[in-house]
Amino acid sequence: MNIQTLLPNLASMQEIKPCLFNFVVYCEQQERFEYCLELARSLAKYFPFRLFFVHHLKEKSSNHYRETQEGLNGWGASFYDARLVESSSEELYRVPFSLFPFLAPQLPIMLFWDCDPTEEKSLLPSIRPYAHRLIFDSETLTDLAAFAERMLSHDLGYLAREQIDLNWARLAGWVDLLAKVFDTEERIRHLRASSEIYIVYNARENRFFHHSQTEALYLQAHLAAQMGWQYETQEPCDKRSLRVIYRYEDQPVRVLIEPREIEQRAPGSLLYIGVRSRLGTEVTMDSRELATSVKVKSVCDASCTLPYVLPLRGSRFNSRFFQQLLYQDVSRHYQAMLKMLLQQKSST
């Protein structure tokens, strides 16, 4: 007799479920629904949480409100509690009545708002005061400069106690990498005195991503803000490229943002950054071979160094990325970057 058969299946018995936080997701663009679900699914591999997913069906004209408690098999052993609400616009007012009883009390509420958080919606004001952290994706915006203006017109903390832009989180690997490559006063001085910067991004779009230029725009604005460059002008160029011109010490700094389409790489991801300095150095950072690392080459008038490879941290839905998303401090560099973007008033 197999003793195991005498014992009840412990897995089916009730047990205390670990839960670190509540994850509330709001999604209104139909094509983004699966992306948001995938993000939650990936997050569940690293942290246990209680999920409340609101899918706003804007195209539904009739009163539609449906709640389901999903089993979510395959999301990982730690995942137990999830509620999915589909609602038409007319019924959206009911969401807080479903949401608040469902939340695990005393645990942080992470609110993933998959549209412009600066535009007042019927639902956001009721949830936002309770959100510990607001995560949004500037991919969903149509006008970056207008968004920057709205964000900057308030204190940084007005949206929630903490906030993070998913696009900024995706860029964290490149931001870290630049800090590593330009890691001395001398190298920063050369970077500051750049004459040309060349940024190549993956212009491939898919059903989730249509604004593939955003990360590239963010990165050049971040560099400009930190290096103290003065914005002058921008102009479209051939083949959907964009040239942004700054000025530093009366010298132009030309940033060329160029699209490429690479099937195997995530839309909007940065592929290559080249920096040429007036002081005689050229540094290239090339990620075209592999998404998770960058080959760095540095040449100056007097010498050149052997190329080396650096990992690109947080470039995927991995532990590093989610640590950034959930625990990164509110970013002053992000605010500085938005201020720079604001000066570049044009639609993406």
Added chain:
Amino acid sequence: MDASSRSAFSAHPLQEGVSGREAEPCILVIFGASGDLTARKLVPALYQLGAEGRLPHHFACVGFARRQKDDALFREEMGQAVEKYARVQPVQKREWNSFAEKLFYHCSDFHTDSGYALLRERLKHLDAQLGTRGNRLYYLSTQPGEFIKIVQKLQEHGLIYPVVHRGDEEKEQPWSRVIIEKPFGYDYDSAVHMQRELSQFLDESQCYRIDHWLGKETVQNLLVFRFTNSIFESIWNRNFIDHVQISVGEELGVGSRGLLWEHSGMLRDIVQNHVMQILSLIAMEPPTTLKADAVRDEKVKVIEAIRPLTQDDLENFVIRGQYGPGFIQGEPVLGYRDEQNVPKDSCIETYMAMRLFVDNWRWAGVPFYIRAGKRLLRRTTEIAITFKQAPGVLYGSKTPLQPNVLLIRIQPNESILLTMNCKVPGQEQTIQRVGMDFKYSSYFSSTPPEAYERLLCDAMSGDSTLFARIDEVLASWTLLTPVLDDWKKEKPSNFPNYAAGLVGPKEADVMLQKDNRAWYLL
């Protein structure tokens, strides 16, 4: 590479705050690189740091050992080791290839001047090639008997730099540091001797005495747990705590390392270093800051406050044991004296238990019971803090109430459990003890960093918080050397005195029974 490169400027415009410790460019030289530690722990840790972007890209690792091999063979061997022991699998080929380019091998005897002269030239060449700025980190993964000679040779050949304690000027100079593996000495006199010898060549600030337990996430969590949860800190004293048990159990025996164990024993291998570190973290006062010396000052105060052991203590409250044959996980296992290279009349302890008192305001009268042993019923390291029993005036007239216990499990199954008493639903007033627990694995499913990853990164960034200072080491030897002296006087007549696979010698149970207490089952 530009010779003026120094990353000493305080506000890097592209870095926002501190996103984790940033290790400085350097060359790590591992003495004894052919050994087990390098393959199983050090190189896999370095690889993982590299894969996560936490290794400075101006970095090289040079293995220094006697065995004949070249860079290519060393890289191949380390590649196999990383395949087997890397924390995050599978190993990414591109990341490994990038890391392997930073691995080099230097074949030499530890005592030969020409070996060090050649090493110096090689390191200079690597500085020029890789931009490591002259910074040196030496890891002594050798027998302790080699430490002094190696450090002397390093100093003689200009590979260890004198320390300049002059503020900003210090930051501009290349640095050199030495990581020394435990044990630091075999007793008080040998530790003092070693320190005296080393201090001819090294400043204390260059000395990183590694205790890898301090790099464990759960050990680091002890301070976070204590000093961020006000409910615990306010009851963390003699008014509320009855006693503390610190238990370290291993299932494994000595295996083929009998010869090494004969020169060591449980007191030297585990109690003098790992256990004393845990005790000091449990008992210390909150430091004024989290800077290295502030934390270590408080730890030293604890050890210095431990009541010296009297003869009565040595006879009744210090227990030693040696395992005999038994069963582990259903399989028969040999007794210690039947293991390889172990004499049949060995007197070395594979188990020890003792009672200590920390004589200060916080802990006066609270016994700390320590036990550590090989071939016990399971592998575990845990701290059980038993609170004073509630008065049984209202409840507990029929059955004594169970005290609350805070159980902190360091490894494995890392967790924190608090037991409490609850009423069993029903007509009777039946009280049942229940547990409220937090398991790391349930909440954090990504694998935490290995201890060596944290410690190597800290050594490269100049943070010595998690390394033992000499006064800590000497204070614990001051306490424990009398035990060794007492043991030398008389051979144990009852060895082996516990069966492998159970809880240890009966004498350890008797020790607690004298105080009307009992060990918790491991």
